Amino acid sequence: MAQGVDEQQVDERAVARAAEALRAGELVILPTETVYGLAADAANPDAVARLYEAKGRPSFNPLIAHVADLDAAQRVAVFDERARRLAHRFWPGPLTLVLPIRVPAQVSDLARAGLDTVAVRAPAHPIARALLAAFGGPVAAPSANRSGRPSPTTFDAALEETGAAAAAALDGGSCRVGLESTVVALLDAPRLLRPGAVTRAEIEAEIGPLAEAEADAKRSPGRLARHYAPNAPVRLNAAAPEPGEAFLGFGPGHAGPLNLSAAGDLREAAANLFAHLRAADATRPRAIAVAPIPEEGLGEAINDRLRRAAGFVG
Numbered sequence: 506m507a508q509g510v511d512e513q514q515v516d517e518r519a520v521a522r523a524a525e526a527l528r529a530g531e532l533v534i535l536p537t538e539t540v541y542g543l544a545a546d547a548a549n550p551d552a553v554a555r556l557y558e559a560k561g562r563p564s565f566n567p568l569i570a571h572v573a574d575l576d577a578a579q580r581v582a583v584f585d586e587r588a589r590r591l592a593h594r595f596w597p598g599p600l601t602l603v604l605p606i607r608v609p610a611q612v613s614d615l616a617r618a619g620l621d622t623v624a625v626r627a628p629a630h631p632i633a634r635a636l637l638a639a640f641g642g643p644v645a646a647p648s649a650n651r652s653g654r655p656s657p658t659t660f661d662a663a664l665e666e667t668g669a670a671a672a673a674a675l676d677g678g679s680c681r682v683g684l685e686s687t688v689v690a691l692l693d694a695p696r697l698l699r700p701g702a703v704t705r706a707e708i709e710a711e712i713g714p715l716a717e718a719e720a721d722a723k724r725s726p727g728r729l730a731r732h733y734a735p736n737a738p739v740r741l742n743a744a745a746p747e748p749g750e751a752f753l754g755f756g757p758g759h760a761g762p763l764n765l766s767a768a769g770d771l772r773e774a775a776a777n778l779f780a781h782l783r784a785a786d787a788t789r790p791r792a793i794a795v796a797p798i799p800e801e802g803l804g805e806a807i808n809d810r811l812r813r814a815a816g817f818v819g
């Protein structure tokens with residue numbers, strides 16, 4: 506299982522240098538509890554443009570503004586009662602809220618992809634919190650992978666993806682959660698735009714039923730087909746590998762080097778998912794076959810990423 510780093514000492518001097526790089530419009534590799542991010546000053550359109558370029562990301566895909574806490578978030582976005590409830594319950598942590606923008610200049614048009622809404626999240630990782638405190642303003646940070654590739658969950662994977670574009674890189678070890686944050690829009694009816702580390706059931710327990718995300722890709726542009734994809738094709742719901750295939754098992758029935766969780770534990774599987782996809786891909790297999798994952802709790806987010814890796818979600 507991925508190691509937590511909550512007890513890890515924060516290197517304050519490295520954090521101060523990284524904050525300085527952000528102020529200078531440079532990019533920073535940033536650990537969070539979910540996945541590694543590639544960070545930029547959200548208010549600086551040049552820095553954000555550099556970020557899109559480093560990721561090779563279509564510029565219509567808006568970014569999350571990372572903030573230190575609820576107070577900072579409320580300076581950027583307009584919170585209603587439901588949003589405050591969710592923030593109190595899950596922040597700092599792996600939940601992103603899409604809300605009306607309050608002060609457009611704080612998160613540049615480019616970071617919002619021209620929308621009048623903004624995605625905000627207060628991450629829990631101690632190094633991310635230290636950087637946000639040192640920097641003082643909202644930080645745009647998409648996952649540090651190049652667009653369409655699996656999100657990095659280790660420092661080395663982050664460096665390999667977009668490290669060349671970063672002026673500073675903060676090592677926070679392996680990401681505890683291993684899956685991106687859950688994205689919930691609170692614009693009209695609450696909507697689940699991206700299943701993630703906080704489960705649907707946990708959110709519904711706070712604010713009631715979640716509507717499905719619309720198929721309209723403009724409202725939830727993160728939901729692109731073939732996303733999070735390794736180089737090899739991905740075959741889902743596989744009972745066993747075929748010749749030439751790498752295999753990601755799940756549960757006690759599967760021997761082999763890459764079991765997402767031999768215990769059948771969904772939290773462990775989420776933490777291992779992207780690192781195992783990368784490890785399987787590195788063996789240059791004909792395809793990566795993946796055992797069935799139950800569609801419950803965190804399984805919804807795991808299966809969402811796997812379907813995208815396989816190119817099945819439109």
Ligand code: TXA
Pocket residue numbers: 537539540541542543566567568569599601603617620622623624626628646647648649684685686687688690698699724725726727728
């Ligand atoms: O766990 C995470 O959220 C990681 C870490 C680094 O914090 N970040 C991350 O960012 O996954 P990114 O940029 O890869 O994903 C942001 C998601 C996308 O699905 C995007 O479409 C959605 O949030 N999003 C951002 N702003 C939005 C908005 N105004 N309306 C709707 N969706 C939005």
Ligand code: MG
Pocket residue numbers: 647648656
């Ligand atoms: Mg991403």
